[in-house]
Amino acid sequence: MNDVTQVGRACEKFMVEQNDLSGKTLFVSPHKSIIGKGVAAQLKVSSSAVNAAFVTEMLSQVEQGGGRRMLFAALPFDSNAKAYIQVPEQVMVLASPAADFAFDLVLPVKVDSVVSIPSEECYKSMVGHALDAIDAKSLNKVVLSRSLQISAQINVSNLIKQLLSSHAQGYKFAFHHEDSEGAMATLVGASPELLLSKNGVSVTSNPLAGSIPRCVDPEEDRRRAQNLLRSTKDLYEHELVVRSVAAALAPFCTQLSVPSRPSLLSTPTMWHLSTVVEGTLHDASTSSLSLAQALHPTPAVCGYPAEAARTFIQQHEGFDRNLFTGLVGWEDEFGDGEWAVTIRCSQVTDDKVTVYAGAGVVSGSEPERELRETQAKMRTMLNAMGLNEILEYSEEAYV
Numbered sequence: 232m233n234d235v236t237q238v239g240r241a242c243e244k245f246m247v248e249q250n251d252l253s254g255k256t257l258f259v260s261p262h263k264s265i266i267g268k269g270v271a272a273q274l275k276v277s278s279s280a281v282n283a284a285f286v287t288e289m290l291s292q293v294e295q296g297g298g299r300r301m302l303f304a305a306l307p308f309d310s311n312a313k314a315y316i317q318v319p320e321q322v323m324v325l326a327s328p329a330a331d332f333a334f335d336l337v338l339p340v341k342v343d344s345v346v347s348i349p350s351e352e353c354y355k356s357m358v359g360h361a362l363d364a365i366d367a368k369s370l371n372k373v374v375l376s377r378s379l380q381i382s383a384q385i386n387v388s389n390l391i392k393q394l395l396s397s398h399a400q401g402y403k404f405a406f407h408h409e410d411s412e413g414a415m416a417t418l419v420g421a422s423p424e425l426l427l428s429k430n431g432v433s434v435t436s437n438p439l440a441g442s443i444p445r446c447v448d449p450e451e452d453r454r455r456a457q458n459l460l461r462s463t464k465d466l467y468e469h470e471l472v473v474r475s476v477a478a479a480l481a482p483f484c485t486q487l488s489v490p491s492r493p494s495l496l497s498t499p500t501m502w503h504l505s506t507v508v509e510g511t512l513h514d515a516s517t518s519s520l521s522l523a524q525a526l527h528p529t530p531a532v533c534g535y536p537a538e539a540a541r542t543f544i545q546q547h548e549g550f551d552r553n554l555f556t557g558l559v560g561w562e563d564e565f566g567d568g569e570w571a572v573t574i575r576c577s578q579v580t581d582d583k584v585t586v587y588a589g590a591g592v593v594s595g596s597e598p599e600r601e602l603r604e605t606q607a608k609m610r611t612m613l614n615a616m617g618l619n620e621i622l623e624y625s626e627e628a629y630v
């Protein structure tokens with residue numbers, strides 16, 4: 232693989248110099264940027280058919296310029312839905328750009344219509360139903376989401392540049408694919424959540440759960456963060472996720488380190504409870520994607536118990552999550568790779584963009600606050616598109 236340090240800030244230069252990033256596949260983590268040009272092979276298959284042997288076979292069949300052979304993939308929330316795999320003709324591995332370069336972008340975007348599916352009122356009543364199911368002991372946690380379907384023409388290249396310049400941390404991605412209606416689409420996002428990374432025998436997962444929107448007033452912002460760290464409801468919501476991640480990784484590991492308390496992680500719009508789980512694999516050849524699939528969907532995006540939560544989501548959400556709350560990332564021919572949870576993202580087509588967000592519901596959750604949480608999470612994408620005015624947002628809910 233290219234020496235990331237030698238390449239230095241070449242990626243930043245690359246990003247700035249390119250007028251159009253829209254044709255390229257990107258996965259930019261805090262450490263390195265993987266950029267794919269051209270398409271040597273691509274597949275759209277049922278997610279349940281994707282496994283390590285499948286990926287090895289696909290990589291072995293293509294010619295690829297660059298160092299190690301690599302592929303990108305995006306897998307859906309639902310294992311019966313389609314997964315997308317793409318082997319680029321050429322791959323560049325570069326240092327990640329510092330997020331302090333500015334773009335004079337975001338031209339006004341003309342919005343023809345905005346529809347929330349489900350509507351905000353329906354979202355709140357769905358949270359109410361979930362609380363009834365939790366009271367009745369049918370489940371402990373369910374993550375409920377909604378989508379904003381916006382008729383507008385979004386410049387994907389500008390959107391990616393905005394996300395790169397405003398999110399130094401986290402995982403920025405752009406993945407081009409043919410959507411369920413056969414239209415060209417791009418999954419674009421800046422996810423704060425690492426499902427799994429694997430390098431040799433080392434594995435890391437960084438589940439997030441338990442969240443509160445940030446505040447422009449620094450004192451209030453700090454107060455919210457401290458309240459989150461002490462919130463029994465959020466600590467419980469978080470613990471369910473960490474337990475499940477640790478249990479899924481344990482069979483593959485000789486050693487696993489799981490901190491006993493979460494720490495805080497921030498994005499420009501949110502505070503999250505965060506735990507970094509680190510392990511050592513029995514077998515260095517276990518592929519990153521197969522490990523990521525063993526974890527997915529964690530209770531951070533589905534719920535607990537998983538089956539009851541999945542059924543609740545199918546019966547109530549009323550829209551197709553598709554790649555939202557799935558996973559996106561890359562893997563090389565040795566099985567090393569990085570997989571982010573596809574949250575804080577949008578699906579962009581020629582004339583439409585869909586923005587998604589969800590929130591975990593446990594005993595003690597309140598419908599209005601969960602709705603506010605989805606609004607704050609949607610701001611990651613809306614701000615980057617220059618559509619900050621679309622949602623009415625009230626700070627009052629947190630005073």
Ligand SMILES: C=C(O[C@@H]1C=C(C(=O)O)C=C[C@H]1O)C(=O)O
Binds near residue numbers: 374376531587588591
């Ligand atoms: C579902 C989303 O986020 C997930 C839910 C979280 C929560 O409920 O606290 C936090 C991080 C994510 O795991 C989203 O951002 O849309």
